Amino acid sequence: MRYTSKQYAKALWEVWEEKSPDKRTAVLGRFIKLLKKQRAMKKLDFIIQELEKIYLIKNNLLKAGITAPFPPSKISLERIKKLVPHLFTAQQKGAGFISSFYKHRPDKIILEQKIDKNLIGGFQIKVNDYLIDGSVRNMLVKLKKTNL
Template sequence: MIEAQVGRRYAEAIYEIAESNDNVKELYETLNGVMELYNTDKEFKTLVDHPLIKREDKKEFAKKIFGELEESSLNIIFYLIEKDRLSSIRGIVAEYLKIYYAKNQILDVEAIFAIEPTKDQKAKLIEQLEKKTGKKVNLEVSIDKSIIAGGIIKIGDEIIDGSVRRQLDTIARS
């Protein structure tokens, strides 16, 4: 809970800065890159999390890695180091993306099918969902053979289950 609040607070501040600098997407890519490095590189994670290493040394290390970035992006990384918040980078990135989607009327939709839909089927589904919701749809498709046929659509907290598995389960419970 606290981690989510921290992520939200930092994401809001960072997003505001990104908007004022007109580099919202670029900063998202930077944050995502930092998150990926933090999650995959043990040496980087150990160094930035180590309590005995001075913040200035951590910043210098980050500058060597991210030195080619715009100054505003680099300053965000430095700020996160200064506040010991790189360990919260996953939550910050997730919240940043939520803010971006909300401000740009983008909706994350997860679709689960028994078999991979064709490009045309995906395009038609996106078109129908965009028409229904009035928002741009970011569709993630996954395959789960256990649903037998049909599909399950998840939009936020709403689940539309049109799978044969659910129908069979409903019949079995009757």
């Protein structure tokens, strides 16, 4: 039977939590051997991504990313950090893109920054798999599509 990356990550997390810190290295070693035996090493990157999601949920953290053509000012970053919980609350009442992961508002927001000169202006905010694209590039692409 083939297992998904999510199943591997969940199994590893459950075993990891049960073990004392001095035994966790051995757990990882056995896990890698298992992946090799089942020819699933190619899934390792995806397993790590799933483990990160589990970690964030278990620790009531929310990871968001902002991409802009230049580094945002400290004021802009503070505004965005304040905006993300409101997006969370709004989505919890609606489609629930974050609420499916969290039972209540996260305790802390981890904001990662990326620079992409191709955006021209504006920014993109990504939370989990939800993207808010307020970039000038996206607006120009949409404008081009409507005029064709």
